[in-house]
Every structure is written in C-alpha cells, then in structure tokens.
Amino acid sequence: MTRWILKLAQRLLLLTALGIVGALFCATMVRFAPGYGVDESELDFRLSQASRDAIRHEHQLSGGLVSYYGGYIWGLLHGNLGTSAFLQRPVAELLKERAFFTARAVFLGLLTAWMAASILSLLTVRWPSWALEYSATAFTGFLIALPTAVVALLCLYLRAPVFLGIAAITLPKLFRYQHNILAQANAQPFVLAARARGVSSNRILFAHVIPVAWPPLVALLGVSAAMAIGAAIPLEALSDSPGVGQLAWQAALNRDLPLLTSITLFVTLLTAGVNCVAGALQERRA
Amino acid sequence: MKARRTLRLVCRIALVVIFALGLFAGSVTRYSYAHQFRESPNTTPSADHFLGTDSLGRDLFTRLVFGTRVSLLLAPAAALLATCIAAIVGGIAGLRGGWIEKIILASADLSMSLPLLFVLIALRALLPLDVSPLVSVVATFLTLGVLGWPSSLRVIWAAARELRDSDHILLAKAQGYRRSQILFRQVIPCLRPICLAQFWIAIPLFILTEATLSMLGLGVMEPLPSWGNLLRGAEDFGAMAANPWRLVPLVVLVFTVICFQFIFPSSEELA
Numbered sequence: 358m359t360r361w362i363l364k365l366a367q368r369l370l371l372l373t374a375l376g377i378v379g380a381l382f383c384a385t386m387v388r389f390a391p392g393y394g395v396d397e398s399e400l401d402f403r404l405s406q407a408s409r410d411a412i413r414h415e416h417q418l419s420g421g422l423v424s425y426y427g428g429y430i431w432g433l434l435h436g437n438l439g440t441s442a443f444l445q446r447p448v449a450e451l452l453k454e455r456a457f458f459t460a461r462a463v464f465l466g467l468l469t470a471w472m473a474a475s476i477l478s479l480l481t482v483r484w485p486s487w488a489l490e491y492s493a494t495a496f497t498g499f500l501i502a503l504p505t506a507v508v509a510l511l512c513l514y515l516r517a518p519v520f521l522g523i524a525a526i527t528l529p530k531l532f533r534y535q536h537n538i539l540a541q542a543n544a545q546p547f548v549l550a551a552r553a554r555g556v557s558s559n560r561i562l563f564a565h566v567i568p569v570a571w572p573p574l575v576a577l578l579g580v581s582a583a584m585a586i587g588a589a590i591p592l593e594a595l596s597d598s599p600g601v602g603q604l605a606w607q608a609a610l611n612r613d614l615p616l617l618t619s620i621t622l623f624v625t626l627l628t629a630g631v632n633c634v635a636g637a638l639q640e641r642r643a
Numbered sequence: 644m645k646a647r648r649t650l651r652l653v654c655r656i657a658l659v660v661i662f663a664l665g666l667f668a669g670s671v672t673r674y675s676y677a678h679q680f681r682e683s684p685n686t687t688p689s690a691d692h693f694l695g696t697d698s699l700g701r702d703l704f705t706r707l708v709f710g711t712r713v714s715l716l717l718a719p720a721a722a723l724l725a726t727c728i729a730a731i732v733g734g735i736a737g738l739r740g741g742w743i744e745k746i747i748l749a750s751a752d753l754s755m756s757l758p759l760l761f762v763l764i765a766l767r768a769l770l771p772l773d774v775s776p777l778v779s780v781v782a783t784f785l786t787l788g789v790l791g792w793p794s795s796l797r798v799i800w801a802a803a804r805e806l807r808d809s810d811h812i813l814l815a816k817a818q819g820y821r822r823s824q825i826l827f828r829q830v831i832p833c834l835r836p837i838c839l840a841q842f843w844i845a846i847p848l849f850i851l852t853e854a855t856l857s858m859l860g861l862g863v864m865e866p867l868p869s870w871g872n873l874l875r876g877a878e879d880f881g882a883m884a885a886n887p888w889r890l891v892p893l894v895v896l897v898f899t900v901i902c903f904q905f906i907f908p909s910s911e912e913l914a
Contacts (some may be wrong), residue, residue, distance in 0.1 A: 498901055583755065595859070624761055
C-alpha cells in the first residue's frame with residue numbers, strides 16, 4: 358500500500374512537471390509567433406504615433422521570456438494565473454467559471470460512451486454472431502469516419518448537448534479497444550477449458566473473461582479521457598458552449614499568451630492526472 | 644471470411660479510383676478550382692457543373708476533385724513524416740535504453756498528455772491567418788506530421804527494445820558497426836512491418852484532423868480546396884437542406900475513411 362502511494366506521488370510529481378513544461382513550451386511558441394504583440398487597434402488612423410507606441414509597449418513582454426517564465430511560475434505558486442489580454446479578466450476566474458461546463462460535458466460524454474461501448478462489446482462477445490458483429494462494426498466505423506467538426510455541427514443542428522457529441526466521438530474508438538481486449542481474453546485456453554467443462558456462458562464472461570480484461574480496460578480510461586478532452590475543444594467552439602474548449606479556441610485565435618499558457622497547463626494536468634490515476638489503478642489491480 | 648475478402652478488394656479498388664481522381668484532377672475536369680463563373684453562382688447540378696456552383700460561382704465538382712488531391716496526397720505525406728520520426732526516435736530509445744530512453748518516453752508522454760487537436764489549433768493559430776494557400780497547406784500537414792509521431796512511438800519503441808538483445812544486433816555490435824549504422828541498417832528494416840501498419844493507421848486520422856482544422860478556418864486556406872474547407876458551408880443548415888449535393892465532399896470523405904478501415908486483413912484473418 359505504501360509503495361503504491363509512493364508511486365502515485367511520484368507520478369503526480371512527474372505530471373506536474375510535465376504540465377509546467379507543456380505550458381511554458383506553449384508560451385514560447387506563442388511568444389515567437391509572427392505578429393505577436395500586434396494589436397488591431399493600431400490600425401485606427403485617428404491614433405497618434407505616441408499612442409501607437411504606447412499600445413506596442415503595452416503588448417511587449419517586459420524583461421523577455423525568461424522573466425516571464427519566472428513570473429508565471431511565481432504567480433502560479435501563489436494561485437495567480439495572470440490576466441487575459443483578450444478578455445481583460447483574471448485567467449483563474451475565467452477557468453473557474455468555465456471548467457465546470459467542460460468537466461461536466463467530458464464526464465457525461467465519457468460515461469455515455471463507456472456504457473454504450475461496454476454494452477456493445479459485451480453483446481458481441483457474449484452472443485457472437487455475424488449480424489451483430491457487422492452491425493456494430495458498421496455503426497462504429499461510420500462514427501469513426503466523421504470529422505469532429507461535423508459531429509459538432511450535427512449536435513448544433515439536432516440541438517443535442519455537447520456531451521452527446523463527445524460520446525459519439527469517443528464511442529467508436531472505445532468499442533474497438535474494448536472489443537479487442539474482451540475477444541483476446543475470451544480466446545484464452547482457460548476459457549476454452551471452462552466451456553468444455555460446461556460452465557455457463559454468463560459465468561465465463563463475468564467470472565473469467567472480465568477479470569482478465571480488467572487491467573487493460575482501466576488503462577483505457579486514461580486514453581479515453583484524452584480523447585474526450587480533445588473532442589471537447591472543437592465541439593464547444595462550434596456549438597458555442599461556454600466551456601474551456603471555447604476559451605482555448607478564443608485564446609488561440611487572439612494569441613492571448615497568459616490565457617493559452619494556463620489552458621495548456623489545465624488541459625495537460627487534467628489528461629495526465631486521469632492517465633496517472635488509471636495507471637495507478639491498473640498497477641494496484643495487477 | 645470470403646465476404647471480408649470481397650469487401651477488402653472493393654475498398655482497395657475504391658481507394659485507387661479516388662486517388663487516381665485526385666492525382667489526375669487536371670484531366671478529369673476542364674475548369675480551374677479558383678475560376679469564378681460570375682454569371683452563375685449557386686447553380687444546381689447540370690451537364691456543365693456536375694455538382695453545381697458555390698456562392699462565388701466556382702465549380703464544386705472541380706473543387707472536390709482538386710480537394711481530393713490536396714487531402715489524399717498530403718495526408719500520406721504527413722503520415723510518412725510522422726512514422727519516420729517515430730521510427731527513428733523509437734528506434735534510438737529502444738536501442739540505447741538508459742536516460743535517452745527515459746527522456747524520449749517522457750517527451751512522448753508529454754505530447755500525448757495534450758490532445759492533438761488542441762496543440763494543432765494552438766500551433767496553427769500562431770501563423771498569420773492571411774498566409775498564402777500553399778503555405779497554409781504545407782503548415783497544416785507539416786504540423787500534423789511533426790506532432791503525430793508520439794502515438795506510434797510506443798509501439799515502435801517496444802518492438803525496438805525487443806531487438807536490442809537479439810543475436811544479429813549483438814553480432815553487428817561485435818563487428819564494430821556504429822550506432823547509426825545499427826539503427827538504419829539493422830533495426831529500422833526489422834521494424835518495417837510495424838512502421839507500415841502505423842503509417843496506414845495515421846492516414847485516415849490525418850485526413851479527419853485536417854478536415855476539422857479546415858472547417859474551423861485553421862487548415863488549408865481558400866481558394867485552394869480541401870475536403871475540410873469544402874465543408875465550411877455546412878454550418879448553413881438551410882442552404883445544405885436546399886442543396887443536398889453540397890454534402891458530396893462529406894460523403895466522399897466518410898467513404899474514403901471507411902475504406903481505409905477495411906483495406907487490411909483483420910487479426911482473426913491473419914491468425
């Protein structure tokens with residue numbers, strides 16, 4: 358148990374470091390992007406040269422990138438994520454406001470996708486038939502072939518909530534992984550032996566197949582979370598949902614450095630955190 | 644099993660036809676993808692314009708065929724780049740081990756912690772929005788290629804690690820081959836089947852990602868067509884319902900991605 362806690366702590370430390378490195382990498386990219394620090398209000402012909410210079414000075418990083426990094430990490434340690442240049446509001450406030458919408462959509466989307474994928478894959482393993490296998494493959498194959506943006510537009514058209522879009526994007530990949538894992542476990546020699554001894558199919562599934570398939574299924578939780586968070590961005594951007602995805606989209610388009618850095622940190626920590634918990638659970642189970 | 648083989652053959656033929664259409668786009672249609680028939684915007688399908696024209700009077704069939712060229716030729720190029728990076732980096736990690744392996748795997752973990760689409764949106768947004776269409780194409784697919792390697796890396800690294808202590812690598816080391824020679828002459832050729840599988844897996848993924856990026860306005864820029872930017876008008880549901888043939892690019896895209904899923908034998912068939 359102590360070893361498990363130590364490993365979890367080690368993973369959490371690593372993911373914090375990864376998150377900060379990711380956020381700073383993103384900040385560097387934005388800082389050196391062409392056109393960084395240019396404000397469109399400079400195009401206003403009524404402005405004097407002095408006013409234009411003042412605007413330019415306002416948008417330049419004081420002290421360069423290294424001091425920005427230092428200042429950012431110092432602020433981070435004190436719970437200050439800076440102020441959004443585009444929305445003129447504290448980043449922490451913006452994230453707090455919107456994180457709930459995204460977290461709820463991602464959670465509900467994952468729950469729906471996991472339930473649907475589990476039911477489908479259990480059905481195809483428990484009652485293997487040509488028709489069921491092909492129907493499930495065709496259905497998930499069609500969903501997997503739809504670009505995320507098209508799913509977002511369909512959600513908008515059907516007035517479906519964002520979480521259903523996330524579920525539609527995550528479901529086909531989840532089904533394929535789950536089906537493969539369960540089919541592999543179902544093909545093990547001990548399952549064949551149990552079948553030869555006349556053990557019922559339900560007992561084989563729940564007492565022999567699922568316990569064997571459990572560790573890779575738990576690992577899949579982390580992967581599916583990354584997929585769901587990735588799907589949430591275009592879905593929220595296109596369906597105008599007030600979540601972190603839409604905020605990331607606005608930050609990217611407006612080159613809002615403090616906002617983009619913090620969102621990158623948030624997304625990295627969220628995904629790596631879920632991966633870390635899934636990895637720890639998998640190790641504990643193994 | 645026979646049905647699967649037939650389906651696979653049909654998918655392969657369909658892909659060859661679609662690739663050929665894209666490759667010989669200039670011969671398939673007599674118009675230019677940017678030519679505007681100003682006297683006939685928003686027309687319905689006719690003998691002159693098989694899929695009608697858009698609001699600027701551009702022939703939609705021509706744009707679809709040239710868009711196929713852009714999407715179907717550059718997605719494999721990006722997939723090739725991503726697979727090459729994964730093969731070299733994964734090969735080095737598997738072959739060297741130690742701290743180099745740890746750094747490479749940690750950087751792959753970092754890349755995979757960030758959803759690909761988020762990073763792509765952030766990186767693509769760094770470029771000016773008014774770049775030339777050609778630059779936008781190169782930037783989009785180069786970004787896809789450069790960022791698409793981590794998902795293949797772990798598979799390739801695992802295979803390379805198994806090769807580390809194999810007899811032929813030991814023999815090569817004993818004969819005094821340099822590390823780079825071992826990597827390129829001994830390890831990567833052995834990884835070819837895995838790399839090839841990763842390459843084919845990456846193509847539909849990149850086609851779909853480009854479509855999403857272009858639909859968000861951050862992919863291939865107008866007037867150059869791609870499947871993604873041909874779907875940008877899809878937000879106007881009224882126009883789409885009135886002109887359903889405008890959904891043909893979506894149908895072609897979905898069909899192509901489905902074909903990619905069926906062109907290889909399943910693990911059950913291989914067993």
